[in-house]
Amino acid sequence: MNGYASSLSQSRSPSLYRATHDPNGSATLSTTVVHALADCLGVDATDSRVSLYDAVDPDALNQLFRPRHDGTSRTGGALTVVVEGHHVTIRGTGEILIEPPARR
16 A cells, blocks of 8 residues: 555556545645556656656646635646656546557
8 A cells, every 4th residue: 555545546447547636645746647647657656757747847736726716726727747648637626537658
């Protein structure tokens, strides 16, 4: 167990991996995304292949969907980046969708 189980819920669909970030949990959004990618790739989260830096600044990602200054949630919007050929969509609702590269 990687310690982030409470912030991830997984789909059993082979073509689309789903995870959910808990904004009230201890993990940052970027950490949840890295752990979801690692799970999807079947590698350890510390594996050098699991890096967001080439696709998006993790600190900027954490700030993008953080609550507004008045404390209300940001539930709108989405961001899609490509990491290791996987299309990663992060939604303001906390949903993370990872689509693997198309098989040829």
